[in-house]
Amino acid sequence: MKDKLVPAADAPIVEKGRTMVPLAAVAGPLGLSLSWDPAAKTATFGKWNERVKLAVGSGVAIASGNPARMGGIKLDSPVRIVNGRVYVPLRFLAEQFGYRVSVEGRDVRIRAPLDASQLALLREGDLADARRLAMSLPPGLTHYAVDLLPNTHEREGYNVTWLFPEGRSDRMIVVNGDQASYAELSEDGWIVKWQAHIPVGEKDTIELLWENKVTDQKGTAPKLQGSYLFWSSTDQVATNVLSSGRLSDAGKEILGWRAATAGEPGGQTQGELSLTLPGETRR
Known part of the structure; x- marks a missing residue:
């Protein structure tokens, strides 16, 4: 209604x-x-x-x-x-x-929380624009179908990474520190259907996630297959690093990054930061 x-x-x-x-x-x-x-x-x-x-x-x-x-x-x-x-x-x-x-x-x-134009963009619009909108929606449009999993703050600094299946923007995995959440889009916003902790290990956080080296799982885990676009933001002291790339069975491939220090002009860049993979088309 x-x-x-x-x-x-x-x-x-x-x-x-x-x-x-x-x-x-x-x-x-x-x-x-x-x-x-x-x-x-x-x-x-x-x-x-x-x-x-x-x-x-x-x-x-x-x-x-x-x-x-x-x-x-x-x-x-x-x-x-x-x-x-x-x-x-x-x-x-x-x-x-x-x-x-x-x-x-x-x-x-x-x-409904999302209007028709927002839903259309997220479901079938330009992938980069859709993913940008998906990442910018306020926390109040995220709901939980699983018991909440506390963040244990095992890692230093602040890091959040968004992962989108290749060709899609209507589902995503968000890795915030040591906590991973899988959400699917509905007219009510994002519905979180799975959460887990990613313990500190020798590999990068999202690589450990890909290998299913997680604990304390709540809900039904997504099947990680094919490839995913990742967009990551990391803050260490006064420096912010943005990076994007591909995550797949071949591992984590960084395609572009930018590092900027507060109070200093410019910054360092390499490759191309992008919300789409090379040659990616919507599925």
Whole structure:
């Protein structure tokens, strides 16, 4: 029902500019699971492996399952009961799961996090532009279908690498420090379906990943085959290094890199930094 008008059985309540709607008016259209504890007067909404708990009269919601939205979150309008119906803050709950909403009289319009043009680009547009968009989407558009895996920070400095299967931009692996996450694109954003740790070893991090030398796996691991485009950003002290290239059974091949030190003009470059592989076409 996203991007469509969703009629509510009871008119929304507006308090201090905040719209409150009955439980089912938001749960159903968003595809959320809903459980109600009448004794504790607490509603728990869920999707993927993420949960939000709201209690009647409380000004704080408890969120779990997504590192971008965790712990106690202050509410502008607490959950309340009106004429025997439980009302929850519409915008907070929708945005907690990444959706955009608006209220038109008695109707609620719910929009998908990604618009049609973004989805078209990510699924079938220019590969370089699509991958650039994929890497730039905010953390709030990433959701988790697996238990969260903590980052153990075994490596010094900061490093994040994005890996895209050759010819595609609708799925990717993100290696952030010692943690690898595999995500697939949906109209709801990126859905993480697998995570694992990459222990410190003799080889480069993504080469260890390719050889499946990982631990603490959660979810279903992607099949690494063929070749992948990688784009990597590494910070060591005041120096940033960007590199791109190919990862395959032949190992890691760097096709271009640039190193820049803060406060110093220019920098060093070699080869060509690119978000596509030589001769790569979309699949």
